[in-house]
Amino acid sequence: MNRVSLPDNCSLVWLRNDLRLDDNTALAAAAQEGPVVACYLLCPNQWQQHSMAPIRVDFILRRLRALCDELHALNIPMLVRTANSYEDAPAAIGQLIDELGIKQLHFNREYLVDEVRRDLQVEQQLHQRGVRCRSYHDALVVPPGELKTGSGSFYKVYSPFRKAWENLVRDSLPDLLPAPSKQQLLGLEREPPPTQLTGWNLKDSSDWAAEESAAHQRLAEFLQERIEHYKEDRDIPAAPGTSRLSAWFNIGALSARRALMEAVATNSGELGTGSGGAVCWMRELVWREFYYHLVDACPRIVMGHAFQPHTEAVHWRSSENDLEAWKTGMTGQPLVDAGMRQLAATGWMHNRVRMITAMFLSKNLLLDWRLGEQHFMQQLIDGDFALNNGGWQWSASTGTDAAPYFRVFNPFSQSQRFDAEGTYIKRWVPELADMAARDLHDSERLSATRPAHYPQLIVDIKASRKRAISAFSELNKS
DNA sequence: GTAAGGTTAAT
DNA sequence: TTAACCTTA
Numbered sequence: 001m002n003r004v005s006l007p008d009n010c011s012l013v014w015l016r017n018d019l020r021l022d023d024n025t026a027l028a029a030a031a032q033e034g035p036v037v038a039c040y041l042l043c044p045n046q047w048q049q050h051s052m053a054p055i056r057v058d059f060i061l062r063r064l065r066a067l068c069d070e071l072h073a074l075n076i077p078m079l080v081r082t083a084n085s086y087e088d089a090p091a092a093i094g095q096l097i098d099e100l101g102i103k104q105l106h107f108n109r110e111y112l113v114d115e116v117r118r119d120l121q122v123e124q125q126l127h128q129r130g131v132r133c134r135s136y137h138d139a140l141v142v143p144p145g146e147l148k149t150g151s152g153s154f155y156k157v158y159s160p161f162r163k164a165w166e167n168l169v170r171d172s173l174p175d176l177l178p179a180p181s182k183q184q185l186l187g188l189e190r191e192p193p194p195t196q197l198t199g200w201n202l203k204d205s206s207d208w209a210a211e212e213s214a215a216h217q218r219l220a221e222f223l224q225e226r227i228e229h230y231k232e233d234r235d236i237p238a239a240p241g242t243s244r245l246s247a248w249f250n251i252g253a254l255s256a257r258r259a260l261m262e263a264v265a266t267n268s269g270e271l272g273t274g275s276g277g278a279v280c281w282m283r284e285l286v287w288r289e290f291y292y293h294l295v296d297a298c299p300r301i302v303m304g305h306a307f308q309p310h311t312e313a314v315h316w317r318s319s320e321n322d323l324e325a326w327k328t329g330m331t332g333q334p335l336v337d338a339g340m341r342q343l344a345a346t347g348w349m350h351n352r353v354r355m356i357t358a359m360f361l362s363k364n365l366l367l368d369w370r371l372g373e374q375h376f377m378q379q380l381i382d383g384d385f386a387l388n389n390g391g392w393q394w395s396a397s398t399g400t401d402a403a404p405y406f407r408v409f410n411p412f413s414q415s416q417r418f419d420a421e422g423t424y425i426k427r428w429v430p431e432l433a434d435m436a437a438r439d440l441h442d443s444e445r446l447s448a449t450r451p452a453h454y455p456q457l458i459v460d461i462k463a464s465r466k467r468a469i470s471a472f473s474e475l476n477k478s
Numbered sequence: 479g480t481a482a483g484g485t486t487a488a489t
Numbered sequence: 490t491t492a493a494c495c496t497t498a
Contacts, residue, residue: 149493149494150494151493156492156493158489159487159488160492355489394489400492401488401489402487402488403489403490403491404491405490
């Protein structure tokens with residue numbers, strides 16, 4: 001038990017989804033006022049309820065241990081406590097405040113309903129004790145709610161949102177905040193994070209570096225070597241064309257504002273214009289902002305509901321076998337199986353393939369998109385509710401997209417287009433290693449030439465496409 | 479100022 | 490087809 005007397009201007013910074021020193025709004029604000037103590041609450045039960053992937057929990061614990069050292073080097077002690085569920089958070093934070101005799105708490109805001117409710121309860125309880133609470137917008141370049149359409153409502157379509165976002169950000173590029181400088185010794189022992197967590201069977205995440213400097217280095221490498229070709233390479237799942245930074249963004253190990261500003265710097269200071277690759281990548285950052293703004297404005301979608309209410313009436317099929325075949329990469333569709341096996345093996349899947357596997361589940365198999373959404377959350381190292389939900393609702397046509405046609409990807413045309421040689425397919429589905437590439441991209445040729453130990457395709461692509469279109473066209477819109 | 483109708487563009 | 494914005498009356 002810590003029994004030290006801390007200076008009156010000492011602050012507690014509650015770290016959550018912002019596990020970094022650089023450009024951290026709450027941490028920088030607290031450090032301005034005086035010495036800082038950092039804390040983190042492990043919520044093992046809550047994380048189970050949120051379907052958090054074991055590899056993501058492992059990544060968070062590894063990041064916390066690295067962060068504990070990084071803070072220690074600045075004489076900032078980090079204390080780690082457990083609050084099984086968010087309900088227990090007010091008591092856990094309250095106890096810390098009491099032990100330390102601290103008068104102010106700072107934290108960066110989160111935007112999902114459970115987190116918002118937790119923070120309100122913590123604030124109420126600290127208010128009663130006369131502790132000052134400060135919360136900050138930090139996770140995004142533009143905080144939720146700041147962009148409104150001409151008629152005053154939130155944007156429901158990406159592309160006008162993007163234009164408004166670019167106009168706003170171009171006129172006032174964000175200032176990056178420095179990491180705190182080294183502070184006086186407080187005489188408080190740090191409490192290092194655990195390597196294991198009760199109730200969890202963690203999955204090794206060590207392919208993803210935990211040090212903050214490593215995240216910066218990954219960003220720098222991407223900007224120097226790959227962003228120029230991003231527009232052409234990002235859709236090729238066999239190529240290292242994407243930035244692969246999502247895991248760091250989504251635990252807050254890397255600041256979205258820093259990433260944007262460094263991308264702007266490599267693009268001669270331009271945003272929205274200039275190099276095709278840079279513009280394209282920055283627009284992917286805007287998708288992240290768009291989906292966060294959406295969950296903030298429309299909490300219904302966080303609670304298992306479709307963004308377009310009329311699509312709640314779709315008659316989804318129910319088939320444990322089909323769902324299991326999809327999860328295990330045994331559907332008989334080569335690209336879908338490659339993606340699902342990459343996910344199971346590594347906790348990550350290429351973005352193009354995420355769309356294709358999601359479309360296959362929700363359209364060809366006509367299984368409820370929420371089953372796929374949950375499975376992805378349970379597997380992905382970068383599983384982020386807002387972004388995963390946005391992507392799934394886009395694929396399932398229950399979301400914000402206002403396309404003039406009902407979109408059903410044909411997985412064979414997609415593999416022909418983006419994995420013509422079958423490099424990605426053969427990497428993840430070794431049974432198909434000896435197949436001629438052209439036999440992978442055609443349902444009849446595949447059926448005639450597939451090896452006996454690779455499954456027969458579980459669904460007819462043409463017929464299931466029609467089935468999906470009629471399942472949606474039956475709906476009464478209003 | 480407002481409502482109605484036209485235009486634009488969508489991973 | 491739809492949202493968002495623009496033009497016109």
